[in-house]
Amino acid sequence: MGKQIDLKEMQQVELSILKYVHDICEENQLNYYLCGGTLLGAIRHKGFIPWDDDIDIFMFREDYVKLLEILRINEHDLFEAISFYDNDDYYFSFAKVIHKRTTLIEVDHPKIDRLGVYIDIFPIDGLPKQENKSKRHFKKILFLRWLQYLSISKKPSLDLKGTIKYPIWLLVKAIGTSKILKLIDKVAIKYSAIDSNSVACSVAGYGIKEIMPKDVFDEKIKVKFEDYEFYAPAGYDVYLSNLYGDYMKLPPKEKRVTHHNNICFWND
Numbered sequence: 001m002g003k004q005i006d007l008k009e010m011q012q013v014e015l016s017i018l019k020y021v022h023d024i025c026e027e028n029q030l031n032y033y034l035c036g037g038t039l040l041g042a043i044r045h046k047g048f049i050p051w052d053d054d055i056d057i058f059m060f061r062e063d064y065v066k067l068l069e070i071l072r073i074n075e076h077d078l079f080e081a082i083s084f085y086d087n088d089d090y091y092f093s094f095a096k097v098i099h100k101r102t103t104l105i106e107v108d109h110p111k112i113d114r115l116g117v118y119i120d121i122f123p124i125d126g127l128p129k130q131e132n133k134s135k136r137h138f139k140k141i142l143f144l145r146w147l148q149y150l151s152i153s154k155k156p157s158l159d160l161k162g163t164i165k166y167p168i169w170l171l172v173k174a175i176g177t178s179k180i181l182k183l184i185d186k187v188a189i190k191y192s193a194i195d196s197n198s199v200a201c202s203v204a205g206y207g208i209k210e211i212m213p214k215d216v217f218d219e220k221i222k223v224k225f226e227d228y229e230f231y232a233p234a235g236y237d238v239y240l241s242n243l244y245g246d247y248m249k250l251p252p253k254e255k256r257v258t259h260h261n262n263i264c265f266w267n268d
Contacts (some may be wrong), residue, residue, distance in 0.1 A: 005102065005264035011048050013099050013117045014055045020066070020079050021057070021097055021119065023228055028070055030063040031220060033233045035122065036205065037244060038225070040240055044248055047226040051094040053258040060193050060217070067121070068095055076100075081121075082114065084181045087192070089113055091177045093145065093184045093203040095121045107261040110125050110152055117264050122204055126196030126205045127211065134198060138211065141202045144184045151177040165193065209243050217254050 005013065025032050028222065034042055036056040041049040057145040059067065071081035083095035089112050098104075102116035151172040156162035172180065184203055193199050200210040216235030223232045233239060240247040250256075 002266040002268045004103035005266060007051075007258070009055055010053060010117055010264055013102060014119050015228070016095050017099055017117070018055050018057070018225075018230065019228065020076070021121070021132065024070060024074075025063075028066065030059065030061070030067055031231070032051045032057045032059045032067075032121075032215065032218060033231055034223065034225065035201070035239075036243070039223075039232055039236060040244060040247055042223045042225045042230070042232060043236060043240065046054060046224045049077075051256045051258055053221070053260055053262065055119040056122065057119065058124050060199075061123045061189060062126050062193075064095075064121065069184075071097065077260065080114075082112075082118075084178065087095040087112070087114075087227055088178065091148070091181070093148065093181055093188075094123065094201075097121060101267050103220045103265045103267055105263045107263060116267075121186060122200050123188070124193060124199050124217070125203075126193035126214075127198045127200055128191055129195075129197050134211065137187070138200065138202055141187055142207060144180060144187065145203070147172050148177060148180045148184060151180055206243050212239055212242060 021032070024030070033039070034056070035058045037049055037054070038056045041047060041052060068081050068083060068085065072086070078100055079097055080100050081095055082090055084090045085093065086177050091110065091112070097117040098114070098116040098118040100116060104110070104115050104117050106115070128137055149166075150165070152171055153169065156165040156169055188203050197214060198211055199214045199217070200212060202210065213235075216238050218232045219234035220231045221234050222229040226252050
């Protein structure tokens with residue numbers, strides 16, 4: 001491996017990936033939206049949250065699938081989409097677009113071959129119209145996500161909590177991460193967003209807080225992010241308030257830290 005990539009340089013690499021995905025979406029009339037900390041950064045900082053180390057976007061499932069198909073067919077010298085649909089060692093329930101001339105090691109996770117500096121792409125799915133059914137559906141996915149996390153975890157410790165987890169850990173290890181990911185996907189796509197009043201990124205993110213009225217996404221607007229403009233949902237205030245509360249207020253200094261334990265290098 002070559003020179004190590006620091007936070008500022010990583011952000012610039014991620015920005016180049018986002019610009020590429022933006023262009024592909026524009027060319028193919030696909031809708032995407034900045035989300036999570038990236039959208040928060042756009043609204044509060046007009047760019048990256050200074051201590052943030054990733055970029056997140058999400059898309060309604062139909063466009064999400066189309067984007068992955070386009071990226072799969074149209075090979076690029078620098079950028080590539082990776083997901084559990086195509087990679088046996090990939091253990092996330094959402095896709096990433098990586099920079100192929102970089103290597104990224106997620107210190108707290110098992111190794112993924114070919115993983116480089118990336119942006120995350122999350123699908124948005126529909127939910128049942130009745131609120132109680134919607135929450136049950138979501139909790140089922142959260143349980144499956146816990147099983148997926150357990151399937152890539154090390155053997156539980158031998159304390160009381162670990163002893164209770166151990167037989168479940170053995171079971172999910174036997175089932176395998178790939179089958180659990182496929183089940184998460186199958187459950188998540190059960191309800192079409194077209195027929196739903198509320199939607200969510202249920203396969204990842206902030207849990208129940210991700211549930212949003214669908215009209216949050218009825219329109220998209222351009223927002224400044226660094227020296228560029230990218231798309232956000234017009235209802236971003238509802239979205240950000242749901243996730244973060246008073247989102248314009250800075251967190252305490254001790255919480256202004258990156259959320260990933262990553263090491264990145266340029267490839268030789």
